[in-house]
Structures are given as structure tokens and as C-alpha cells.
Amino acid sequence: MKSKFLTAGLIAAMMVPATMPVAAQAQTREIRKDRADVREEHRELRDAQRHGSRSDVREERGEYRDAKRDLRDSKRDWRQDNRYSNYRAPFKYQQFRVGSTLRSNYYAPSYRPAWDSRWGVPHAGRNLTYVRHYNDLLLVNARNGKVVKVYRNHFSYRR
Template sequence: MKTKFLTVGLIAALVVPGVAAAQTRGEVRDSRRDVREEQRELRQAKRYGDRGDVREERRDVRDARQELREDKRDWRRETRYQNYRAPFRYQQFRVGSTLRSNYYAPSYRPAWDSRWGVPRAGRNLTYVRHYNDLLLVNMRSGKVIRVYRNHFRWR
């Protein structure tokens, strides 16, 4: 009985971090939906309600936005986006610089997602993380097309 309980506890302890990360992404999505819903209710209150209704709905929108900011901050603090260090020294790249292929190896390419706040990379282009900088690189020539300095510092 005790060994069964310990085994279940260990399995739960191993599964919880993955579930927590998924909940965080889901929380951000839910918070965005809540903000939209509260904004819709504010519009309805402006059309059909009195001043008290409008004031209450504005407070609800403000609270929903605060919750969204907190959920985004929690999501960005996931350990997989912290303490990134490349196995080479920091070098400040400029537009037009040429990178060696090991600088834009797949392990340094963050998957494109709306969380980075940059446009989708075009054909034969990829985003490369170099310490806190985000570089848009032409994969064929290795030329740097765009540099986002300290892009990961605020996340």
C-alpha cells in the first residue's frame, strides 16, 4: 500500500511541471478571451447602461488586462527561456554581417510564434538567438537582414 502511494506520488511529481507549462499557455489564451469579453460588455454598458454600469465595466476591463499581463509575465518566466548562453562569446552583429553556419544551427533558432513580437520570417530566412539579441538571417548566404537588440532582456 505504501509503495503504491509513493509510486503515484513520484509519477505526479514528474508530470506536474509539464502540466504547469500547458496551464500557463492556456491561462494566457483564456485571459485574452476574458479581456475581449469584458470590452464587449463595456461597449454594451456604454450603449444601454448608466454611469455606474460603465464605471463597473471599466474596472472589469482594467482587472482583466492586469490578469493578462500577469499571465504573460508568468509564461515568459518559464525556465526554458531563461539563462540562455551560446557556447561562444557575445559579439554585436550589424545588418549586413555574415555569420558562420554554426551561429544559425537549429539549436539557436527559436520557433516562430506570436510571443516573440516579430513578423514571420520569409523564405530562406530564419530567426537566430544570439544571447539577448534576435537576428533575422538569410540561411543561404548567412547575411544578417535585421537585428533586434536586447529582444530577450525584457521577457
């Protein structure tokens, strides 16, 4: 009986995402909630435009505008998060170019920023990963270490 509880506890512990801090989860939850609010307010605005009076439309426009402002503020707070502002790698800065080959320690998981959409870049495709190198963001082929795209000073404005 004791081993069943232990096994269940271990399985539950393994299912909890360990890489995302609690604050980050709260922030993403807030953004998801704000996006849902924007969708709902947009739906209500369309309904008011179809079936409501002028005052209903005016009121719904204001609520839709407020929901979009809340979403924009949440995204700004998310991007201004200070956890990545003092990033320094244990090796010296080197300016990489497209076609350069990185050693595997340069694109180790600890240098891969999660949440592609947070950084304002397209989703990394298959076998590609984003790697932060000081203030530069590199799109790297994870199989061979070739640099596919370089975003110079991508993190410099996030201080």
C-alpha cells in the same frame, strides 16, 4: 488488428507537438483565455454603455480593467520565464552586424527561439528566422545566412 493500433498510436504521437514543453503550452493557453476574457469584457462594456445605467457601466469598466490586468500579468509571467535565462552557445560571443553572414551552425534550430510575439519583435517574414546569440537577437535570412536586423542586448533584461 495489433498493427492498426500500433499505427494509430504512432500517428497520434507524431501529431503531439514535441518542441513545446507542457508548461509553455499551459502558459500560452492561459494567455489565450485572458485575451478572450478581455474581448468579452470589452463587448459587455460597450453593451452597458449603449443600453445600461451608470452603475452598469461603472461595474463593466471595473471588470474590463481587471481582465486587462490579468492579461498583462499573464504576459509578464510568460516573458519572465527562466528557461532562456542561462542561455550560452557552445561558441564564443561575436558581435554581428547587418549584412554579416552566419555559418549554418549559428542558426541551427536549437538557437531559434520560437514564439516571435513573446519576444516583442515583429513576425519573421518568409525565409527569415530569429536566432539567439547570447543576449542578442538576430533576424537572419535562412537561405543564405545573411543578418537582416540585429537587436542588441534583447535578452539582458529578462533575468
